[in-house]
Amino acid sequence: MRELNRLSEEITHILAAGEVVERPASCLKEVIENSIDAGASLIDIKLEKGGIKKIEVYDNGKGIHSDDIEYVFERHTTSKIKSVDDIFKITTMGFRGEALCAISSVSKVTLISRHYEQEQGCKVEVEGGKVLSKTIYPFEKGTKITIEDLFYNTPARLKFLKSPSTEQKYCIEVVEKISICYPEISFRMQVDNKRQLFTPGDSKVESAIASVFGSEILKNLIDFSHQEKGLKVWGFFVNPVLSKSTRSGYHFYVNRRFIRSKLLSTCIDEAFKNSILTGRFPIVFLFIEINPVDIDVNVHPAKLEIKFRDERYVYNTVYKTVSSALQSEKMIPKPTLDS
Ligand code: ADP
Ligand code: MG
Numbered sequence: 001m002r003e004l005n006r007l008s009e010e011i012t013h014i015l016a017a018g019e020v021v022e023r024p025a026s027c028l029k030e031v032i033e034n035s036i037d038a039g040a041s042l043i044d045i046k047l048e049k050g051g052i053k054k055i056e057v058y059d060n061g062k063g064i065h066s067d068d069i070e071y072v073f074e075r076h077t078t079s080k081i082k083s084v085d086d087i088f089k090i091t092t093m094g095f096r097g098e099a100l101c102a103i104s105s106v107s108k109v110t111l112i113s114r115h116y117e118q119e120q121g122c123k124v125e126v127e128g129g130k131v132l133s134k135t136i137y138p139f140e141k142g143t144k145i146t147i148e149d150l151f152y153n154t155p156a157r158l159k160f161l162k163s164p165s166t167e168q169k170y171c172i173e174v175v176e177k178i179s180i181c182y183p184e185i186s187f188r189m190q191v192d193n194k195r196q197l198f199t200p201g202d203s204k205v206e207s208a209i210a211s212v213f214g215s216e217i218l219k220n221l222i223d224f225s226h227q228e229k230g231l232k233v234w235g236f237f238v239n240p241v242l243s244k245s246t247r248s249g250y251h252f253y254v255n256r257r258f259i260r261s262k263l264l265s266t267c268i269d270e271a272f273k274n275s276i277l278t279g280r281f282p283i284v285f286l287f288i289e290i291n292p293v294d295i296d297v298n299v300h301p302a303k304l305e306i307k308f309r310d311e312r313y314v315y316n317t318v319y320k321t322v323s324s325a326l327q328s329e330k331m332i333p334k335p336t337l338d339s
Helices: 009-020 024-037 068-071 099-105 155-162 164-181 205-213 215-218 262-274 311-330
Strands: 042-048 054-061 106-115 123-127 130-137 142-148 186-191 194-196 221-228 229-236 250-254 256-257 284-290
Touching: 009 099, 024 042, 024 054, 024 099, 024 130, 024 142, 042 164, 054 123, 068 099, 068 123, 068 130, 068 142, 099 106, 099 194, 123 155, 130 229, 164 186, 164 194, 164 250, 164 256, 194 205, 205 229, 221 311, 229 311, 250 262, 262 284, 262 311, 284 311
Parallel strands: 042 186, 250 284
Antiparallel strands: 042 054, 054 142, 106 123, 106 142, 123 130, 186 194, 221 229, 229 284, 250 256
């Protein structure tokens, strides 16, 4: 007897969702990135119970056309790329057309939007990937997406989540990280009805850093910048008198996308080796602007890692830039162990 089954669309969607949507923070990241791609200057975020119960994101971007609105939940529907060539020169945060499909297959989503060229808004309700309703809806501008009861239909996934307070922490981290590399956008975040974060949207990275991390950090920021062929490296580090016991103060951005990077972590470790106590780590905001053809953002499902075509060149340029800024500052010398 044959044993091979073709999986139903419902199952394949849920399986695919696992790669994009791991937890509330990954949903939140995806919808915020959609708001950024829509050209928003204001993004308002509300979270309940660590995002497990509810994530709501409003943006004042260009909106979704009423003819398109229910199709954004289908797999591989995107307005951002058209050809194979486009994959290798990505300029938007999203491009795979997967996020809303993935999120809506494992939650209950309400999407309200008004396209900037239309007179009226539209509201769509989706549950477990199925569109339940589509109605005309008065809406002033932009898009509001509400994601409720994440993983309600995949109890095994729900069990893998941490406590609401830990999930909440991950969500806040996502907003903190993104808001710093988009200082022209005013981010507002409420957690369980309390104000958590507010950035002014005045286009200054320093203002966003101060809003998120406080004025003490701002007073101790030291900037660095360097440009070479096809590569710009710039940013700030905080005087190592304010150091951390982990690398949680490492903030890396490549073409305005926050990433994790072993390569860059090692590079920062090395650059600070003689300026900080062993076991302590600096706070660094590192921005890399590189020709999109010199990176591959397609190596990680949530795009948290990227691949540089020439790793050594990037490493050396970052190392040189950060070290020379460190040397030119009058840092407090590294104390010896017996001092
Ligand atoms: P991707 O971002 O990779 O295109 P998504 O599933 O995240 O895929 O979104 C699908 C499409 O829905 C987007 O390409 C865009 O056209 C539309 N969209 C989603 N969110 C918004 C938003 N906040 N404002 C305007 N359009 C949006
Ligand atoms: Mg997207």
